[in-house]
Amino acid sequence: MxxxxxxxxxxxxxxxxxxxxxxxxxxxxxxxxxxxxxxxxSLIQAIAGTLPIATGEIxxxxxxxxxSKAMELAKLRSVAPQRRTFSLxxxxxxxxxxxxxRERANHWESTLELLGLKKLLTKKVTELSIGQQQxxxxxxxxxxxxxxxxLDEPFSAQDSEYQIRILQLxxxxxxxxxxxxxxxxxxxxxxxxxxxxxxx
Amino acid sequence: MKRxxxxxxxxxxxxxxxxLSLQIGILHLDTSVFSLIGKHGSVAATTVWDVRxxxxxxxxxxxxxxxIAGALxxxxxxxxxxxxxxxxxxxxxxxxxxxxxxxxxxxxxSGVNCLAxxxxxxxxxxxxxxxxxxxxxxxxxxxxxxSSILTSVSGLIIxxxxxxxxxSLSFWNFGSLSLINFAxxxxxxxxxLVGVVLALxxxxxxxxxxxxxxxxxxxxxxxxxxxxxxxxAIALLIxxxxxxxxxxxxxxxxxxxxxxxxxGPNHKHLIGYSALLGAIVLLIADLLARAAFAPHExxxxxxxxxxxxxxxxxxxxxxRAQWVSEQ
Numbered sequence: 001m002x003x004x005x006x007x008x009x010x011x012x013x014x015x016x017x018x019x020x021x022x023x024x025x026x027x028x029x030x031x032x033x034x035x036x037x038x039x040x041x042s043l044i045q046a047i048a049g050t051l052p053i054a055t056g057e058i059x060x061x062x063x064x065x066x067x068s069k070a071m072e073l074a075k076l077r078s079v080a081p082q083r084r085t086f087s088l089x090x091x092x093x094x095x096x097x098x099x100x101x102r103e104r105a106n107h108w109e110s111t112l113e114l115l116g117l118k119k120l121l122t123k124k125v126t127e128l129s130i131g132q133q134q135x136x137x138x139x140x141x142x143x144x145x146x147x148x149x150x151l152d153e154p155f156s157a158q159d160s161e162y163q164i165r166i167l168q169l170x171x172x173x174x175x176x177x178x179x180x181x182x183x184x185x186x187x188x189x190x191x192x193x194x195x196x197x198x199x200x
Numbered sequence: 201m202k203r204x205x206x207x208x209x210x211x212x213x214x215x216x217x218x219x220l221s222l223q224i225g226i227l228h229l230d231t232s233v234f235s236l237i238g239k240h241g242s243v244a245a246t247t248v249w250d251v252r253x254x255x256x257x258x259x260x261x262x263x264x265x266x267x268i269a270g271a272l273x274x275x276x277x278x279x280x281x282x283x284x285x286x287x288x289x290x291x292x293x294x295x296x297x298x299x300x301x302x303x304x305x306x307x308x309x310s311g312v313n314c315l316a317x318x319x320x321x322x323x324x325x326x327x328x329x330x331x332x333x334x335x336x337x338x339x340x341x342x343x344x345x346x347s348s349i350l351t352s353v354s355g356l357i358i359x360x361x362x363x364x365x366x367x368s369l370s371f372w373n374f375g376s377l378s379l380i381n382f383a384x385x386x387x388x389x390x391x392x393l394v395g396v397v398l399a400l401x402x403x404x405x406x407x408x409x410x411x412x413x414x415x416x417x418x419x420x421x422x423x424x425x426x427x428x429x430x431x432x433a434i435a436l437l438i439x440x441x442x443x444x445x446x447x448x449x450x451x452x453x454x455x456x457x458x459x460x461x462x463x464g465p466n467h468k469h470l471i472g473y474s475a476l477l478g479a480i481v482l483l484i485a486d487l488l489a490r491a492a493f494a495p496h497e498x499x500x501x502x503x504x505x506x507x508x509x510x511x512x513x514x515x516x517x518x519x520r521a522q523w524v525s526e527q
Contacts, residue, residue, distance in 0.1 A: 074420030088410045088465035098408050
C-alpha cells in the first residue's frame with residue numbers, strides 16, 4: 001500500500017501541494033486528477049522518490065521512497081513520466097532490452113502486444129511519432145516488475161483506440177498490482193477506476 | 201552481419217596501418233619490414249623495433265583509449281559535443297602531469313606521473329560537473345572556460361619551471377607521439393586496461409542513462425555509483441594517454457560519432473568499435489605527422505584537428521537526427 005500522510009511539497013518558492021493525504025491500495029486503479037499546475041506530477045515524483053517532500057510522510061509498503069536505494073524502489077514502483085527524451089537512435093527492441101528478460105514482469109509480452117510495440121521493434125525511437133514514443137516509454141515502465149505503477153498522463157498523446165487499450169492494460173495490471181494514473185482530463189475514465197483523488 | 205563485417209574490416213585496416221607505421225618514416229628502409237623480423241643490431245632493425253614499434257603500439261593503446269573516452273564522455277554527460285579536450289578533461293590531465301614534473305614528485309613517463317594525470321582528469325571532470333549551470337551549452341562553456349584556466353596555469357608552471365623533461369606548451373596542447381618508447385607504453389597500458397574494463401562494465405548503464413537521470417533511477421540504477429565509476433573510467437583512459445603524448449584533440453569527438461553512424465548508439469558495441477577506430481585514426485594521424493612533411497615532423501594533434509573538425513561538420517549536417525539534443 002502507498003500511504004500519503006499530510007504531505008506538502010515545495011518547488012522553488014511555491015507550495016505546490018499542502019497537507020495532502022491518501023492511500024493507494026494494491027489490486028486497485030486510482031485516478032489522480034486536477035488542473036494544470038496543481039502538483040500532480042510533483043506528487044508522482046515524490047512517490048517515485050525523486051522529489052523530497054517538505055512535511056508529512058510517504059511510504060510504499062513501509063518504505064520511505066526518497067531515502068531508499070534505487071534497486072529496492074524499482075521493485076516497489078515503476079514510473080512512466082509525462083515525457084521521456086529519447087536522445088539516441090536506439091531501436092524499440094533495444095529500449096525494451098534496457099530491462100533484461102529475466103527481470104521483466106510476467107505480463108511483459110502481452111503488454112508490448114497491446115501497446116502495439118511488437119510491430120515497431122526494428123524502428124528507431126527517434127524517428128517515431130510522439131504518440132508512439134509515449135507508448136515505448138509506457139511499455140518500458142509497464143514491463144518492469146514492480147508492485148505499483150505510476151503513470152503520468154499516459155493518454156495524452158494517444159488516439160481513442162490506444163486510450164482504450166491502455167485502459168484494458170490497467171484493468172489487467174490491477175489484478176496483481178496497484179496502479180496510479182494521473183490525468184487532467186477524466187471524462188470517460190471514471191468507470192475504469194476504483195478510487196478517484198482530486199487535487200486543486 | 202553488418203557489425204561482424206565492420207569488425208573484421210576495422211581489424212584488417214588496423215593491422216595494415218600498423219605494418220605501414222613500421223615501414224614508413226624519416227629513415228627510408230630499403231627492405232620490407234618483414235625481412236627485419238628477428239634481426240637486431242643494424243640501423244634499420246633498431247629503427248623499426250626500438251623506435252617505430254613502441255610508437256605504433258603506443259598509438260594503438262592511446263588511440264583506443266581516447267576513442268573509448270570520447271564515447272564515455274558523450275554518454276555520461278549526455279552531450280554530443282562533450283569531447284575530453286573541449287570540456288577540460290585533457291587540460292586536467294596536462295595539469296596533473298605538469299604539477300607532477302615541476303614539483304619533482306613524478307618524472308615524465310613514470311607511474312606516479314600517470315597517476316597524477318589520472319587524478320587531474322578526475323578533478324577536472326568533477327569540478328566542471330559541479331560548476332556547470334546545465335547539461336547543454338552551460339556545461340560545454342563551463343568546460344571550455346575551466347579548460348583555459350587549467351591550460352594557462354599549466355603554461356605558467358612550464359614557463360617558470362627549470363625541470364628537465366617538462367616539454368614545451370605546444371607538446372602538451374597539440375600532442376605528439378615522438379617521445380613514446382617501450383617504457384612509457386608499459387607504464388600507461390595497465391592504467392588504460394583498467395579503464396577499458398570499467399568502461400565495458402558501464403555499457404548497459406550508459407544506454408539507460410541516455411534516457412535521463414530520472415529514468416535511470418526509476419529503473420533501479422545507483423546514480424552516484426554509476427557517475428563515480430564513469431569518472432574514474434574516463435580519468436584512467438585520458439590521464440595516462442595525455443601524460444604520455446599530450447592532448448590530442450577531436451579524436452574523442454569524431455570517433456564515437458562515426459561509429460554511431462555505422463553500428464548504432466548501443467554502448468555495448470559503441471565502446472569496442474570506438475577503441476578500434478580510435479587506434480586506426482591515431483595510427484593514420486601519426487603516419488601523416490611523420491611522413492607528410494618529412495623530414496619535419498608535425499604535432500599530430502594539429503592533424504587530428506585539421507582532419508577531424510571538417511569531417512565532423514559534414515557528418516553533423518548529413519545525419520542530424522542521429523543525436524537529437526535534450527530539451
